[in-house]
Amino acid sequence: MKKNILLIILNSAYGGAERHVLDICRYLDRSKFNLSIIVPENTKIEEELKGMKNLQVQTVNRGSSSILSMSKLIKQMNPDTIHVHSPRATLMAAIAVGLAGFKGNFITTAHGWIPNRLKLRKGIELVYISALKRYSKIIAVSDDVKKTLNSNNIPLDRIETIYNGVEIEETKLSHTASSRKVVFLGRYIEEKGLPYLLEALKEINKSELKNKLTVDFYGDGPLKEYVDQTIKELNTNNVRNCGFMNPDQVIKTLRNYDILIMPSIQEGFPYTLVEAFSAGIPVIASSVGGIPEALENGFNGFLTTPKSSEDLKIALETFIRLDDAKVLELKKNALDTSKKFNVVDMVKYIEKNY
Known part of the structure; x- marks a missing residue:
């Protein structure tokens, strides 16, 4: 029987995390998995997902009301695994999952760390770390991210490094010009x-x-x-x-x-x-x-x-x-x-x- 997977990402901008999620949507083995995804409405990632086969797309706004929306969707979909991406989604999905009473496999991918430029970074870090502890597994995109997670009291046996990957195509190396x-x-x-x-x-x-x-x-x-x-x-x-x-x-x-x-x-x-x-x-x-x-x-x-x-x-x-x-x-x-x-x-x- 196929496993039902739900992806969640809530960033408005398009970056590495969004690219990563799109790659999962493109390459996940559909003979083994049914795939659904929750994304913010009117965003680049929503646009990129249009027309993708064997994929159920649900949109929510990025405000606090999205927590209730996600909770309802989780109850309706009843997935086997929820896989969350980005700190914002990691926090909000942790609350939504609790409201929905979800007891399945709960995973998040840490694509990096809280940006240093944020004024309330220390407070955001504390909330983020608290949310991470609710997840059964954390995927880190590098060993450096894994070390950072562990230094913030996340046990190593709950963290796995999986590097980002790209399509490997035939590439012909060219000679360079003087400039x-x-x-x-x-x-x-x-x-x-x-x-x-x-x-x-x-x-x-x-x-x-x-x-x-x-x-x-x-x-x-x-x-x-x-x-x-x-x-x-x-x-x-x-x-x-x-x-x-x-x-x-x-x-x-x-x-x-x-x-x-x-x-x-x-x-x-x-x-x-x-x-x-x-x-x-x-x-x-x-x-x-x-x-x-x-x-x-x-x-x-x-x-x-x-x-x-x-x-x-x-x-x-x-x-x-x-x-x-x-x-x-x-x-x-x-x-x-x-x-x-x-x-x-x-x-x-x-x-x-x-």
Whole structure:
């Protein structure tokens, strides 16, 4: 008999957690599982789910009333397993499950930790940790997230690391041009470390290397105006803001570049990292979260100190000066690394928890 699975995610923005949920919807074995999902109304993830076969989609608002809505839906659906994603949903679903009297398998995935930028972060952390203790199993997207959970009194035997995975496609490695093509791809939010990258580009723009690289930014978010203004102040055609990129275009677009840059100050295990590897390009990234669990300095990219524009500048200058043979070696190593992070394997590991 098939198991009935209910996914819940309540974020309004589209990011790694939403991508992860969509991958579960796409790859879950429907011969073994019936799948339903609760998402916020009028959001990107709701739009992405439209037309997906063998999937029951329910929408709720993001306010406190969604707790009662979810509770009613849980009673109606009577799933065998509820799998929740993101801190907001983790808290609200814990209350809804209690109201519904649900006694089945109750799982949440921790995609990272509470953002440091939030004013009430300490209080939110306490509430989040309290909610986590109601779950029978917690999936962490990296060993770093697992350690953070354990340091907050979540027993290790209730936590399992399952890395994010991507589709592994045939990728032909290309030779590079004399000008290195660099790409940033992510939400324009504080956690992504954009000021440090832009400061590094200001310094390179003053040097003899300024015409040796082009940098394209893809994304959207609260810091968009700041990014636009800073790029304008650089007064160069070599740095551009290219706007939001549809998720299904990411790997295809990344293949047009030589390296991805991720100056993050806080991460769980970013999809963009392994998407870059799958596209056959190395990565310059801050040594935060689960990034060092996949990125090896000098092998498939370069690790930098978080919040250091100087480190980012040095890494970019180092990459610019590499000969084509070394760049191709980094690309090959990146592509080989991607095979360790296969979306099919990711969903199989999740299925075992169902």
